[in-house]
Amino acid sequence: MAERFSAADLEVQPFAPGPADFSAFPVALWQRLQNKHWRQSRSDLLDYNDQGGHGSLRRAVADYVRAFRSVQLDPDQVLITTGTQQSLSLCAQLLADHGDTVWIEDPAYWGAVKAFLATGLRLQPIPVDAEGMAPDACPQATAPRLIYATPSHQYPSGAVMSLARRQQILQLAHQHQAWVLEDDYDSEFRFSGPPLSSLQGLDHGERVLYMGTFSKVLYPGLKLGYLVVPKRLVAAFKRAHYDLNRPGQMAQQAALAEFIEMGHFASSLRRARLAYAERRQALIRALQPVLQTPPSTPAALSTAPLGWLAGAAQGLHLCMRLPTLEHTTDRRIAQQLAPHGLIARPLSAYCLARQDLQGLVLGYGYASLSQIAHHGPRLADLLQNSLNSPKKI
């Protein structure tokens, strides 16, 4: 990956992928709940916590992921973390040694790349195709200690891992005695088709560590997420989480548990899901002039320089694939859009080893309908010019 993303790239500008629209968060209600728990000023709310998080939040998370993500667990298996980034680091620190190999999807989520490199792991990129991570494409891959995947909605390509691939990944994990890290970062926002089951549920939680985050559903600065670990790892993870991270924020965790129990989480989610589905449709409508139907084979590509949508209707971003063009690249197109105040991430910049992917990753999480109506046609115009001839833009 020639150019790596970092936190500085997360501008909330149309159409930066990543950020959710936290402007709709019910701040007054949240403040009331927080005040209520602060008034109690019990020492267990002020101290570090060595139980993997506030009991009521761990129960609420367990009920939620069991019901909606078919995760198989007891509340004791849930650890509350400061988000997926901490969940990933903890897994890398505990389950692997310096120099061990982690299989990682190619293209990859940059946050996972950083967490693994920071713990001294060797990245083994595994190409992603329409069915998700494809280990058969890498017969020479070094045996993994960890396998990191986003099976419900591959980040950033949008592929949903097929059942056959899920079974293959689990079979390989068992064969290599490796641990699968399942990052389920946005499956709350699935806009069509039946809800997908988790990889963890398929494996009965034996070799899969499942992680989720409140960054997208509530707001990122909340800094709360969860990690579900297999039963035999619970004690070691609780101890290490305490030793390495000194978890706290108990009043906030208690308030969040109440927020979930009172149904506010479910209603925020319903509202957000509808809003994001509308935004996605609006962005796709705006992009119509530069889209063709996804080609079934490279030969089926239309001769016009048009993009196509890849992946599932889910989450807060879409992946627009582009043909390989002689006169321009996805990076160049992204650079040309930037002076117009439009952010599009080049798909090739998420790639670790492969050279064959061209496309743009466009977020609609933080772009309101009126912003999409305003900027969408301009984006399509600029793309059309850029795809036809870079000089006109």
Ligand SMILES: Cc1ncc(COP(=O)(O)O)c(C=O)c1O
């Ligand atoms: C693939 C993926 N995983 C996880 C996250 C969220 O991580 P965190 O909980 O650290 O905010 C993101 C955020 O953009 C993401 O894209």
